[in-house]
Amino acid sequence: MDYKKENLSCDVLIAGGGVGGLTAAIEIKEKNPDLDVLIVEKQTTGYGGKANKGGGVLQYFRPDMSPAEFVKFHVENIGCYLGDQDVMYKYVEMNTEMLEKLISWGCNLPKNPDGSWFVIPTGPMTSMITVDLDITLKMRQRATKLGVRIMDKTTVAEFFVDGDKIAGAAAYSILDGTFYVIKAKYVVVATGSQNYRFASMWSSGRGDGIAAAYRAGAEMRNCEFGNFTQIAKVKSHDEVVFGENNMYNAKGEFITPHFRSYRETDINSNAIREWYWQMLAGTGPVHLEYPEREQESRPAPAEGTDSKEGGAAMARLFDRPYGRQFRMLNTISSQSADQGSMEICPLFIGEQSPIRVDGDMATSIKGMYAIGDCSYTGSAAPGAVPAPPGRNRGSGILNAVFAGIVCGDAIAALKTCGCAPADIPAEKVAAVEEAIYAPLKRTAGHKAKDVIDLVQRAVVPIEQSVYMKEDRMKKAEGIVAEAREASKDLCAEDWHDLLACHEAEAMVTCAEMFYAASEMRKESRGWFLREDYPDIDNKNWLKWIIVQNVDGKMTLHTEDVPIDKYPNKPE
Amino acid sequence: MFPTIFTKHTIEFDPSKCVGCGLCYKACFVDVIRWDEENRKPIFKYVEDCEHCFYCQSQCKKEAIRVVPNYASERLLQSFPQYK
Numbered sequence: 001m002d003y004k005k006e007n008l009s010c011d012v013l014i015a016g017g018g019v020g021g022l023t024a025a026i027e028i029k030e031k032n033p034d035l036d037v038l039i040v041e042k043q044t045t046g047y048g049g050k051a052n053k054g055g056g057v058l059q060y061f062r063p064d065m066s067p068a069e070f071v072k073f074h075v076e077n078i079g080c081y082l083g084d085q086d087v088m089y090k091y092v093e094m095n096t097e098m099l100e101k102l103i104s105w106g107c108n109l110p111k112n113p114d115g116s117w118f119v120i121p122t123g124p125m126t127s128m129i130t131v132d133l134d135i136t137l138k139m140r141q142r143a144t145k146l147g148v149r150i151m152d153k154t155t156v157a158e159f160f161v162d163g164d165k166i167a168g169a170a171a172y173s174i175l176d177g178t179f180y181v182i183k184a185k186y187v188v189v190a191t192g193s194q195n196y197r198f199a200s201m202w203s204s205g206r207g208d209g210i211a212a213a214y215r216a217g218a219e220m221r222n223c224e225f226g227n228f229t230q231i232a233k234v235k236s237h238d239e240v241v242f243g244e245n246n247m248y249n250a251k252g253e254f255i256t257p258h259f260r261s262y263r264e265t266d267i268n269s270n271a272i273r274e275w276y277w278q279m280l281a282g283t284g285p286v287h288l289e290y291p292e293r294e295q296e297s298r299p300a301p302a303e304g305t306d307s308k309e310g311g312a313a314m315a316r317l318f319d320r321p322y323g324r325q326f327r328m329l330n331t332i333s334s335q336s337a338d339q340g341s342m343e344i345c346p347l348f349i350g351e352q353s354p355i356r357v358d359g360d361m362a363t364s365i366k367g368m369y370a371i372g373d374c375s376y377t378g379s380a381a382p383g384a385v386p387a388p389p390g391r392n393r394g395s396g397i398l399n400a401v402f403a404g405i406v407c408g409d410a411i412a413a414l415k416t417c418g419c420a421p422a423d424i425p426a427e428k429v430a431a432v433e434e435a436i437y438a439p440l441k442r443t444a445g446h447k448a449k450d451v452i453d454l455v456q457r458a459v460v461p462i463e464q465s466v467y468m469k470e471d472r473m474k475k476a477e478g479i480v481a482e483a484r485e486a487s488k489d490l491c492a493e494d495w496h497d498l499l500a501c502h503e504a505e506a507m508v509t510c511a512e513m514f515y516a517a518s519e520m521r522k523e524s525r526g527w528f529l530r531e532d533y534p535d536i537d538n539k540n541w542l543k544w545i546i547v548q549n550v551d552g553k554m555t556l557h558t559e560d561v562p563i564d565k566y567p568n569k570p571e
Numbered sequence: 572m573f574p575t576i577f578t579k580h581t582i583e584f585d586p587s588k589c590v591g592c593g594l595c596y597k598a599c600f601v602d603v604i605r606w607d608e609e610n611r612k613p614i615f616k617y618v619e620d621c622e623h624c625f626y627c628q629s630q631c632k633k634e635a636i637r638v639v640p641n642y643a644s645e646r647l648l649q650s651f652p653q654y655k
């Protein structure tokens with residue numbers, strides 16, 4: 001297949017035009033209008049990504065609560081001491097600033113008639129407010145007005161590095177295959193998480209940005225926290241948020257108390273494990289019941305917390321004109337499929353987000369930043385949980401906004417060297433080009449979906465990803481190795497299929513990182529559960545596992561969590 | 572050799588209602604819909620990749636699109652026979 005070639009250059013290349021990428025673009029332009037910012041988005045900026053597909057809820061922290069209070073709660077109950085407490089503090093501290101910024105960018109955050117925030121109390125220490133689902137469209141308008149350039153239907157396939165510094169990226173059009181070599185002083189990776197193309201709605205997270213950053217040599221952190229799983233109705237696969245509070249087995253026994261004694265912020269992996277145990281014991285299927293009279297038997301709010309479910313406020317949750325129809329279409333369709341059935345089953349979601357970043361969202365490659373869902377666990381801020389919701393409802397959009405602002409500020413201030421990038425050597429470009437287009441030149445080989453099928457068979461069964469054990473991990477790794485082999489002769493029919501090939505290869509890489517790190521972590525912590533190491537081990541495992549590509553080989557090492565410098569320490 | 576991961580959702584399209592605004596094409600976040608520039612109409616080119624998100628349908632002000640999910644064609648892939 002013939003294709004054109006073009007060379008481009010910019011000051012800042014942003015890969016991915018979701019809420020994270022748009023935030024960074026706007027922030028940079030507002031702070032430093034002279035910088036030439038280019039967003040390259042695989043689908044359509046403002047329409048793609050996840051922020052407009054979900055609940056549009058934003059985490060809200062009461063102004064009378066000090067950030068330190070929430071950080072303590074988070075570290076003890078959610079992050080399990082594996083988090084970067086400084087970054088978490090900064091995130092909480094910026095809450096109101098972020099909300100005000102979203103409003104100034106044209107986003108619609110409903111308020112009460114008296115101008116106060118419309119707040120829905122959710123879990124211990126947390127509440128939420130809402131944003132209408134045209135959030136990213138409004139942000140696209142704002143970015144365009146500020147002079148941000150946007151290239152849609154173009155996917156970033158590889159990053160170019162010059163020594164220890166970023167030099168740019170290779171990209172191609174998914175419509176006509178045009179090959180772009182883009183020179184840039186700064187690159188922001190905002191390509192979302194790895195969801196292995198499995199659960200509907202989440203499946204746009206295909207990890208190709210993460211895999212490209214890995215190939216370029218960027219460090220990865222907390223790869224083993226890439227296995228978020230939700231409970232869903234078996235017919236419609238519709239997720240039931242907070243359903244874990246109402247689980248019953250086939251004998252009619254209320255099984256939620258087996259894994260929690262008070263209402264937690266969100267689902268935890270032990271709810272998924274409980275489902276698995278019930279099924280093994282022959283007491284499945286598991287279903288949900290909401291007997292009104294028995295509400296008192298539900299896990300009670302933790303002592304001293306504001307964990308009311310929000311009653312009337314919940315009813316106003318979708319009181320947002322843009323998102324309402326979208327939500328309704330989904331609800332009506334899933335309800336008609338479920339026909340009242342409340343049987344549930346785990347729905348694997350994934351959410352691996354391991355690109356390692358510091359407090360400025362800078363990666364280990366100079367001039368390269370990573371924000372939002374691609375670096376959520378890599379930032380270490382949330383600790384021992386997978387990417388948003390990270391047992392923290394409403395933290396997905398705001399984490400992306402937070403990271404976009406922080407990285408935007410660093411770039412606007414030209415914190416890392418803003419000098420012109422070196423020319424990208426022609427032979428390097430030629431090698432990358434050849435590798436990118438190789439699947440189109442093959443006439444026989446494996447299809448992308450063969451490879452994706454294998455990876456899904458490894459990571460989706462929950463006893464191979466959520467409730468793990470050495471032998472089951474080995475089995476899964478065997479399947480991933482088969483997928484790796486199959487990925488070596490991928491063949492594509494057209495540009496759309498070529499993209500699927502690159503995504504498939506990225507899924508193999510992410511699964512490899514997941515199992516390598518999971519095997520290494522010999523304990524259970526937070527979301528991470530192992531049958532063979534069931535306890536948290538603060539003596540040996542207050543450590544981050546760092547995964548890095550060194551000369552084509554996956555290397556792993558650990559780094560101590562600098563717990564001494566943090567205010568909250570395990571006993 | 573391998574079982575398929577293609578979904579079997581269908582998209583019903585009524586070209587007589589379509590005014591060619593292009594919003595459905597922009598809306599699709601997984602490249603199911605392409606754009607026919609000449610006729611100013613969407614092409615539902617990769618329907619086997621549809622994730623039944625309903626975003627295209629919700630964008631169409633002319634009600635020219637209806638997404639019909641086939642939930643049974645999606646997998647759960649758990650290790651118990653009823654949840655394959």
Ligand SMILES: Cc1cc2nc3c(=O)[nH]c(=O)nc-3n(C[C@H](O)[C@H](O)[C@H](O)COP(=O)(O)OP(=O)(O)OC[C@H]3O[C@@H](n4cnc5c(N)ncnc54)[C@H](O)[C@@H]3O)c2cc1C
Nearest residue numbers: 016018020042049050054055056057156192372373396397
């Ligand atoms: C069903 C659902 C419900 C949710 N509900 C909520 C909620 O109520 N509240 C909340 O806070 N969060 C919620 N989230 C999470 C939240 O939407 C995400 O955390 C947030 O959108 C992440 O933003 P992002 O920009 O980092 O990534 P994304 O939104 O995933 O955007 C990444 C963008 O990069 C593009 N891209 C990917 N690869 C490439 C590439 N190689 N080259 C170029 N472009 C690329 C993608 O097409 C996409 O547009 C929900 C998510 C889902 C799926």
Ligand code: SF4
Nearest residue numbers: 589590592593595631
């Ligand atoms: S959104 Fe509706 S009217 Fe607009 S192009 Fe698509 S089908 Fe036609």
Ligand code: SF4
Nearest residue numbers: 599621622624625627
């Ligand atoms: S329902 Fe969603 S995935 Fe399917 S074609 Fe429409 S926008 Fe694309």
